[in-house]
Amino acid sequence: MKYLLLLLLSCTLAAEVQKPNLIVIMADDLGYADVGFNGSKHIATPHLDALAASGVVCTNAYTTYSVCGPSRAGFMVGRYQQRFGFERNPKYDVNDPLAGVPLDEMTIAESLSQVGYKCGVIGKWHLGAHEQFHPLRRGFDEFYGHLGGGHKYFPSDIGNKTDLEAKSEPESYVTLINRNYQQEKTEKYLTHEFSDEAIQFVEKNKSEPFFLFLSYNAPHGPLQAPQEYIDRFKQIKNIKRRTYAAMVSAMDDGVGRLMHKIEELNLKEKTLIFFLSDNGGPENKNFSYNGDLRGAKSSPYEGGFRVPFLVSLPGSLPSGVKYPEAVSSLDIFATINALSQSPTKNKLDGVNLLPYLNKTNAKAPHKSIYLRKFDQGAYVIRQGDFKLVIPGRGKEMELYNLENDISEKHDIAQKHPETVQYLKKALDQWDSELIDPVFKGLKVHK
Numbered sequence: 001m002k003y004l005l006l007l008l009l010s011c012t013l014a015a016e017v018q019k020p021n022l023i024v025i026m027a028d029d030l031g032y033a034d035v036g037f038n039g040s041k042h043i044a045t046p047h048l049d050a051l052a053a054s055g056v057v058c059t060n061a062y063t064t065y066s067v068c069g070p071s072r073a074g075f076m077v078g079r080y081q082q083r084f085g086f087e088r089n090p091k092y093d094v095n096d097p098l099a100g101v102p103l104d105e106m107t108i109a110e111s112l113s114q115v116g117y118k119c120g121v122i123g124k125w126h127l128g129a130h131e132q133f134h135p136l137r138r139g140f141d142e143f144y145g146h147l148g149g150g151h152k153y154f155p156s157d158i159g160n161k162t163d164l165e166a167k168s169e170p171e172s173y174v175t176l177i178n179r180n181y182q183q184e185k186t187e188k189y190l191t192h193e194f195s196d197e198a199i200q201f202v203e204k205n206k207s208e209p210f211f212l213f214l215s216y217n218a219p220h221g222p223l224q225a226p227q228e229y230i231d232r233f234k235q236i237k238n239i240k241r242r243t244y245a246a247m248v249s250a251m252d253d254g255v256g257r258l259m260h261k262i263e264e265l266n267l268k269e270k271t272l273i274f275f276l277s278d279n280g281g282p283e284n285k286n287f288s289y290n291g292d293l294r295g296a297k298s299s300p301y302e303g304g305f306r307v308p309f310l311v312s313l314p315g316s317l318p319s320g321v322k323y324p325e326a327v328s329s330l331d332i333f334a335t336i337n338a339l340s341q342s343p344t345k346n347k348l349d350g351v352n353l354l355p356y357l358n359k360t361n362a363k364a365p366h367k368s369i370y371l372r373k374f375d376q377g378a379y380v381i382r383q384g385d386f387k388l389v390i391p392g393r394g395k396e397m398e399l400y401n402l403e404n405d406i407s408e409k410h411d412i413a414q415k416h417p418e419t420v421q422y423l424k425k426a427l428d429q430w431d432s433e434l435i436d437p438v439f440k441g442l443k444v445h446k
């Protein structure tokens with residue numbers, strides 16, 4: 001009888017999480033160690049920390065690339081973007097029909113909208129500026145944001161050009177903001193605008209399943225923040241670092257206001273929330289901090305693509321715990337796909353994280369985590385604690401044991417030639433499934 005009751009209870013729980021809302025909050029160029037839940041002593045992020053405390057912090061979470069565009073493409077399609085040639089940051093060009101997520105790949109929004117989800121993206125797109133790649137043509141019902149890789153923050157920075165009229169990367173940073181093809185001026189600091197829009201989106205769609213991609217361009221450069229936020233960090237002497245901290249804090253406040261709305265609408269147990277950065281912090285550019293991790297944005301070392309990452313679904317996932325096995329931004333699509341039974345097209349590379357985070361499956365979610373940077377000839381494969389790195393074309397292979405060498409200081413390739421060969425073989429197998437980049441990027445690295 002007791003077991004029957006347990007079984008019934010677990011069935012009820014399972015039934016409750018079907019078709020949960022999905023909110024993905026993505027920060028841009030946020031340092032691994034710049035959130036309280038990853039131990040930041042410099043920047044208080046109380047709202048993100050509260051969200052982390054309501055769920056699981058994944059300490060070994062990777063994106064699929066160490067710069068913005070390709071990482072976002074991998075997340076949006078749930079597949080390694082090297083499979084479809086999105087391997088460079090797109091250069092802003094409304095006439096380029098190649099620089100975007102190919103139309104024969106299915107986005108999360110295209111998948112979820114087929115099972116009744118309302119889908120909205122607020123903030124940075126960066127998945128193609130050509131009209132065929134516009135969010136409203138890629139499964140989203142609503143878009144408020146900018147199509148390019150970054151944007152200035154203050155209303156006084158925004159010019160009169162539409163995003164169609166922007167002819168260069170710098171021009172794309174000062175366009176009007178696109179609201180479902182309409183072009184608008186802003187009234188507030190851009191991070192506040194995006195937070196307000198996210199709250200309105202949730203309020204409007206509270207009665208049906210929704211997918212909100214809240215894609216803050218913060219704390220990506222340019223370093224700009226309201227004075228009252230800069231004043232919160234008087235203890236930080238470097239003005240650039242202080243401004244960066246202020247940008248993170250403004251985003252954190254926005255997350256807090258959004259969570260308040262979720263609670264007010266009683267949606268907490270019906271809403272699967274992820275927070276992550278799209279790549280590691282570019283420490284020399286936006287004064288972010290990746291802590292003990294080696295390297296920064298663009299690097300194949302941990303600081304390039306191991307990111308702050310949390311998952312929350314109260315009632316269905318544990319709370320206040322850390323999960324140390326390697327997970328991927330690819331798992332976001334696979335998780336919501338399992339819960340919503342939405343149709344997919346091409347095979348997803350991620351896994352449903354719930355059984356792993358619930359500890360009903362004690363295995364590691366991924367046998368391997370991969371990275372390829374075509375232009376540099378850089379590669380990574382991680383299996384368990386071993387990480388093989390090829391730092392660039394023609395460079396020697398390096399092997400690290402991340403369990404006792406998180407900073408990748410001690411290359412142990414010479415000591416473990418069999419492991420190097422084994423990992424290289426697995427890496428070559430994955431590489432053989434990939435294609436060359438299909439468009440020229442912002443910067444072609446030699």
Ligand code: CA
Pocket residue numbers: 028029067068220278279
């Ligand atoms: Ca980025």
